[in-house]
Amino acid sequence: MYCLPECYPCLENLARRCASLATADLQKRGEAVEAALAYLEQGFSLECVSTGLAAEMQRIIRLKTGNEDPFAAVKKKEIALARNFVEKTAPAARSSLQELVRFAAKGNGFDFFQDLTLLEKELHEPVELARDETAALGELLQSFRLGGGKKIIYLADNAGEALFDLPLVHHLAQAAPVYYAVKGSPVQNDLALVDLVESGLIASFPNVISTGTDSPGLDLTGAAPPFKSLLAEADLILAKGMGHYETLPELALPQPVFLIFQAKCNPIAQDSALPRSGYAAYFLRSRPDHRLNTDFQGHS
Numbered sequence: 001m002y003c004l005p006e007c008y009p010c011l012e013n014l015a016r017r018c019a020s021l022a023t024a025d026l027q028k029r030g031e032a033v034e035a036a037l038a039y040l041e042q043g044f045s046l047e048c049v050s051t052g053l054a055a056e057m058q059r060i061i062r063l064k065t066g067n068e069d070p071f072a073a074v075k076k077k078e079i080a081l082a083r084n085f086v087e088k089t090a091p092a093a094r095s096s097l098q099e100l101v102r103f104a105a106k107g108n109g110f111d112f113f114q115d116l117t118l119l120e121k122e123l124h125e126p127v128e129l130a131r132d133e134t135a136a137l138g139e140l141l142q143s144f145r146l147g148g149g150k151k152i153i154y155l156a157d158n159a160g161e162a163l164f165d166l167p168l169v170h171h172l173a174q175a176a177p178v179y180y181a182v183k184g185s186p187v188q189n190d191l192a193l194v195d196l197v198e199s200g201l202i203a204s205f206p207n208v209i210s211t212g213t214d215s216p217g218l219d220l221t222g223a224a225p226p227f228k229s230l231l232a233e234a235d236l237i238l239a240k241g242m243g244h245y246e247t248l249p250e251l252a253l254p255q256p257v258f259l260i261f262q263a264k265c266n267p268i269a270q271d272s273a274l275p276r277s278g279y280a281a282y283f284l285r286s287r288p289d290h291r292l293n294t295d296f297q298g299h300s
Contacts, residue, residue, distance in 0.1 A: 001246040004267040007050045011040055014054055018061045018188065022070035032064035049250060051243050055215035058187055069186035069194075078110050078160030078189060079199050085123055086163040097141070098134045100168040101260060102127040105279045107164025108157060108241055108262045110189075130278035137258055137283075140236065141175040150176035150235040153209075155218060156183075157241030157261075159191045162201055165240065172238070173206055179230060180205045184212040190243070217247030242268050249284060257284040 015036040019029045036057040043053055062068055091103050106127045144150040152172055156162060165180070172178045183192040193210045196202040212224025218239070220228065231237075237257045239248055245261050245268060260281045263269040269276045 001049065001249060001268070001271050003044065003046050003048055003050050003053075004270070005046070006265075006267050008040070008044055010265065011044070011050060011053055011057065012037060014188070015040065015057050015061065018058050018070050019065065021074065022061055022065035022067040025065075028065050032061045035064055036060045049217075049246055051215055051217040051246050052219070055187060055219065059214070069192075071186065071189045075159035075189050075191075075195055076199075078158065079162070079195070079201075082107065082110060082160040082163045091167050095167070095171075097138045097171060098132075100171050101134045101137070101281045102129065102279075104161070104164050104168045104240070105129065105260050105262065105281060107161030108260065108279070110158045110160030110164075127279050129281050130274050131272075131280040131282045133258075133282040137281075140256065141172065144175040144235065151230070151233055152176050152178045152236045152238065153231060153234045154178055154180050155211075155237065155239040155244055156180060156191045157243065158189050159195050160189075161240065162191055162196065162199075166201075166204055169205060176235065177207060179207045179209045179234075181209050181211055181227065183214060184210040184224060185214040187214045187216060190216060217241075217243030217245075218251065219247070220251060245272065258282070259284055 015033055019032040019036070022032065023029050039057055039060055040053060043056070058070075062070065091099050095103075106123065109122060144152075152175070154165065154169055154172065156165060169178050169180060182196060183190050186192045186194065193202075193208070196205070196208060202208055209227055209230060210224060211218065211227050213219045213222045215222065220231075223231075231253075234255055237248075237253065237255050239245075239257060239259050241261050242264060245259055248257055248259070258281070262279050263272055263274040263276060266276060268274075269278065272280065274280055
């Protein structure tokens, strides 16, 4: 998905939020924001994907402030809140695939743009999928069980939702090995390998792999060779969050891609034809407006 005019102020807000979390030194903060916004002004266009701009602005801020993980405290708070909630509300062991998908979708609400106190209240509201292709996912998983020899990559999103992903990951693993893919290094509140290790959650997932990147969504140009090799072998990609909604359609991957996300902003809601704050779980279709059309087979 390519930028809309409304994305510009959102990216500005991201730069200011990141810098304010990165340092209490007002001079350093000001210099970091100035440099990040200068990059944004130069690089923004309606022909680019916002995740690439967001990634580079945050690299600039981390460099200028000397803080490698500005959102570290936010992520720890998200994980603690999620742990407390999931301990009380985790789906039963024999829950249906649709129940597990809805539970995973609920986790996508963990977002640093939202007030965490308000979020805690909203977590108790039931998730209704405005677009739901869980039945088709179930059919594909059944074919995996019968055929064998398949692999699934589960692309993680925000740090707090890892606990919401876990029941679905275990269910998917009954059909094929599941590789839980996290960021190689910190970027905003996305789940990075260090977060899984420090929280102790890494032992709960059967297989964990790092993308090797520090960009929201999926950035294949910077991805680590082991991840690219696994991606080439995967038979299904399950992707969480808006960052993956923005990036995956432009990569033209050969495998089925199942998206689970909440449309948290107007551009995403408009592009996906979902209601604002609506949830969806469905298979990605080819976009008629492909412009990047990355040759996945050429990656190594």
